[in-house]
Amino acid sequence: MIMNIQEILKHLPLRYPFLLIDKVLEFTPGKSLIAIKNVTVNEPFFQGHFPTRPVMPGVLIIEALAQATAILAIKTSGKTIDVHKLVYYLVGIDKARFKKIVSAGDQLRLEVHFAQGKQMLSKFHTKAWVDGQLVCSAEILTAYKEIESLDK
Numbered sequence: 780m781i782m783n784i785q786e787i788l789k790h791l792p793l794r795y796p797f798l799l800i801d802k803v804l805e806f807t808p809g810k811s812l813i814a815i816k817n818v819t820v821n822e823p824f825f826q827g828h829f830p831t832r833p834v835m836p837g838v839l840i841i842e843a844l845a846q847a848t849a850i851l852a853i854k855t856s857g858k859t860i861d862v863h864k865l866v867y868y869l870v871g872i873d874k875a876r877f878k879k880i881v882s883a884g885d886q887l888r889l890e891v892h893f894a895q896g897k898q899m900l901s902k903f904h905t906k907a908w909v910d911g912q913l914v915c916s917a918e919i920l921t922a923y924k925e926i927e928s929l930d931k
Contacts, residue, residue, distance in 0.1 A: 781803045781804060781805060781806045782802060782803035782806070782850070783802055784801060784802065786803075787800050787801075787802070787803065787850065790849070790850050790853050790854065791846060791849060791850065791867075792863060792865065792866070793846065796822070796823045797842075798846070799816050799839065799842055799843035799846050800814045800815070800816060800843065800846050800847060800850065800889070801814075801815050801816055801817050802814065802815050803815075803847075803850060806850075806851070806854055808854065808855045808857075809855045809893055810892065810893055811851070811890065811891060811892045811893065812847055812848075812850060812851040812854075812890075812891050813888065813889065813890050813891075814843075814846075814847045814850065814888075814889045814891075815886060815887065815888060815889070816843045816886070816887040816889060817886050817887075818835055818881055818882070818883055818884065818885045818886065818887060819883060819884075820833060820883035820884065822835070822883070824836055824839065825883060832882075833882055833883040834880050834881065834882060835880075835881040835882070835883075835885075835887075837875075837877045837915065840877070840881060840887065840907050840914065840915045841869075841872060841875060841915070841917060841919070842869070843887060843889055843907070844889055844891060844903075844905040844906075844907060844915070844917065844919060845869040845919055845921060847889045847890075847891045847905070848891045848901070848903045848905065848919055848921050849867040849921065849923075851891055851893065851903070852867070852893075852896075852901055852921065852923065853865075853867070855893070864925055864926055864927065865923060865924070865925050865926075866923065866924050866925075866926055867921060867922075867923045868921060868922050868923065868924070869919065869920075869921055870900075870920050870921060870922045871918075871919070871920030872917055872918070872919055872920070873917065873918040873919075873920070874916070874917060874918050875915070875916070875917035875918075876915065876916050876917070877914065877915050878912070878913050878914055878915065878916075879909065879912055879913070879914040880914075881907075881909060881914055881915075885909045885910075886909065886910075887907050887908070887909060887914070888907065888908040888909070889905070889906075889907055890905065890906045890907075890908070891903050891904070891905045891919075892904045892905070894918070899922050899923050899924065900920065900921070900922045901920070901921050901922075902918060902919070902920050902921075903918070903919045903920075903921070904916075904918055905917050905918070905919050
């Protein structure tokens with residue numbers, strides 16, 4: 780394991796219930812990252828999506844992939860970043876496809892690959908897997924901005 784939850788919290792300003800990465804398994808600077816999201820029945824979105832058949836919303840799978848791209852970009856930079864002064868934005872989603880349902884008890888394997896970037900804007904090829912089966916793929920465009928405070 781490359782990063783446990785304590786290390787992830789140092790790289791992302793997100794917290795429960797919106798932090799969707801549990802650990803990072805592999806990291807190749809400037810190239811790729813593999814992370815895990817354990818999908819548990821006590822996730823707040825399962826109360827309404829759907830009570831009799833808990834299904835993880837597709838937008839949250841995309842968000843988990845976007846969070847993995849943020850970790851890849853930040854770790855690749857090699858900089859020590861103040862997570863309270865950096866906002867990493869999801870600015871575009873292309874070619875998103877959902878192949879299978881993700882349910883409570885599943886473990887998402889999030890794979891992100893750097894495609895191209897210029898200054899603060901980056902494009903990634905992403906895939907999410909459960910038990911070796913592709914559940915989602917998308918091209919994700921991200922941008923980051925350093926700010927004085929997240930309160931502004």
